[in-house]
Amino acid sequence: MALRAKKLTPMTEAEVNEKVAPGMRIAAAWSWRILVVAAVIALVGLVVALLRDVAVPVFVAILLAALLVPLKNWLIRHRWPKGLAVAVCEVGLLIVIAGLVTVVVIFVRRGFPELQDQTIVKYEELVAWLSGDPFNLSAADIDAYVQQGLDALNASSSTLLSGAVSVGTSLLHVVAGALIALFTTLFILLDGAGMFRWIARLFPVRARAAVVGAAEAGWITLKAFVQVQLLVAFIDAVGIGLGAFILGLFYGGFPLVIPIAIAVFLASFIPVVGAVATGVFAVFVALVFLGPVPALIMLGIVILVQQLEGHVLQPLIIGNAIKVHPVAVVLAVATGGFIGGIPGALFAVPLVAVLNVMIGYIARGEWRTNPHPSVSDVLPSTRGPVARAD
Numbered sequence: 001m002a003l004r005a006k007k008l009t010p011m012t013e014a015e016v017n018e019k020v021a022p023g024m025r026i027a028a029a030w031s032w033r034i035l036v037v038a039a040v041i042a043l044v045g046l047v048v049a050l051l052r053d054v055a056v057p058v059f060v061a062i063l064l065a066a067l068l069v070p071l072k073n074w075l076i077r078h079r080w081p082k083g084l085a086v087a088v089c090e091v092g093l094l095i096v097i098a099g100l101v102t103v104v105v106i107f108v109r110r111g112f113p114e115l116q117d118q119t120i121v122k123y124e125e126l127v128a129w130l131s132g133d134p135f136n137l138s139a140a141d142i143d144a145y146v147q148q149g150l151d152a153l154n155a156s157s158s159t160l161l162s163g164a165v166s167v168g169t170s171l172l173h174v175v176a177g178a179l180i181a182l183f184t185t186l187f188i189l190l191d192g193a194g195m196f197r198w199i200a201r202l203f204p205v206r207a208r209a210a211v212v213g214a215a216e217a218g219w220i221t222l223k224a225f226v227q228v229q230l231l232v233a234f235i236d237a238v239g240i241g242l243g244a245f246i247l248g249l250f251y252g253g254f255p256l257v258i259p260i261a262i263a264v265f266l267a268s269f270i271p272v273v274g275a276v277a278t279g280v281f282a283v284f285v286a287l288v289f290l291g292p293v294p295a296l297i298m299l300g301i302v303i304l305v306q307q308l309e310g311h312v313l314q315p316l317i318i319g320n321a322i323k324v325h326p327v328a329v330v331l332a333v334a335t336g337g338f339i340g341g342i343p344g345a346l347f348a349v350p351l352v353a354v355l356n357v358m359i360g361y362i363a364r365g366e367w368r369t370n371p372h373p374s375v376s377d378v379l380p381s382t383r384g385p386v387a388r389a390d
Contacts, residue, residue, distance in 0.1 A: 057178070058180065059343070061180070061182075061184035062222070063222075063350065064093065064185045066222045068090075069188070075088065075089075086189045090186055104262055107258050118288045118289055200215070210367040212372075213361060213362075213372065214359075214362050214367065217361045218354040220357075220373065220374075221353055226350070233269060234265060237265035240260065240279070240302055240305055241260060243305070245257055247286060260285065332352045333348050336348030336351075361373065
């Protein structure tokens with residue numbers, strides 16, 4: 001007797017879900033969502049990498065605008081014309097940058113020859129000390145160890161340096177990037193709100209409230225972050241520069257204490273990496289000109305200033321809303337430096353801080369009841385009158 005073929009009927013979605021373990025369904029649901037998010041991040045990263053000569057100046061302009069917008073608004077509130085307020089902010093920025101560069105160039109030209117001569121003298125003294133008891137190293141051994149150290153230093157810094165080289169491979173790239181940054185900053189100061197409204201209209205109508213609220217919360221966070229970093233960088237520069245002055249680095253024909261303070265100020269905008277690099281430079285200068293004991297004192301001053309910054313100043317000034325865990329800061333800087341070099345290390349922490357606030361604002365659904373967050377909403381530690389996002 002012939003067997004009759006059994007008719008197969010397609011299973012419904014409910015029947016399929018019943019036959020799949022709950023853990024597998026949850027894992028699958030999370031997996032495709034994670035893949036979509038990773039694809040979007042990869043696409044954005046690819047676009048930024050391809051347009052890095054434009055993207056990096058634009059990011060710099062956003063940071064500068066976050067610093068200058070409060071000053072512009074303060075001038076306008078004190079009855080300054082908007083155009084004049086914007087001009088004062090833009091021209092003042094150029095004057096400050098030109099002044100810092102001029103001071104560094106002048107003092108480096110005066111002090112670099114002596115620094116070079118003293119470095120050679122100290123190296124010869126170190127070689128003589130290592131050649132005697134108890135080390136008894138030969139000149140070939142010392143050269144081999146020095147070369148190994150230089151190779152390790154080059155290997156560890158190649159990623160950061162490659163980012164800097166890729167952004168400004170020529171003077172033309174540097175000038176073009178600076179002009180893009182200045183013009184973008186100018187137009188953000190003139191009509192940043194109008195530019196943002198145009199961007200918001202690109203999103204669906206139902207999503208605009210969440211997008212606008214999250215963007216305002218992120219802008220408040222970015223302004224607070226830049227202002228705090230400016231203050232912290234100034235305190236770092238004053239602390240380390242004052243320590244170098246007290247140790248006597250300003251005297252004896254060595255005028256590089258001011259460039260050291262300026263280098264500390266500028267490098268402090270790159271968390272972790274900048275502070276360590278400038279601290280090492282300050283200790284090295286003290287070692288070359290003053291000897292081991294002053295160098296140890298300089299090291300203690302650098303550590304004291306950095307500990308004061310990390311454990312006292314930042315928690316008191318920034319507040320809990322935009323604080324990022326130290327582990328997250330280190331990982332963000334390392335990842336940003338690995339992917340984008342020096343620009344990546346510079347933008348990593350503000351990007352993480354802004355995304356943290358924006359994603360939290362949307363995830364909590366605050367845009368439904370509070371579509372325009374204020375400073376006190378984003379920064380709970382803020383005291384004083386409630387202010388709206390600029």
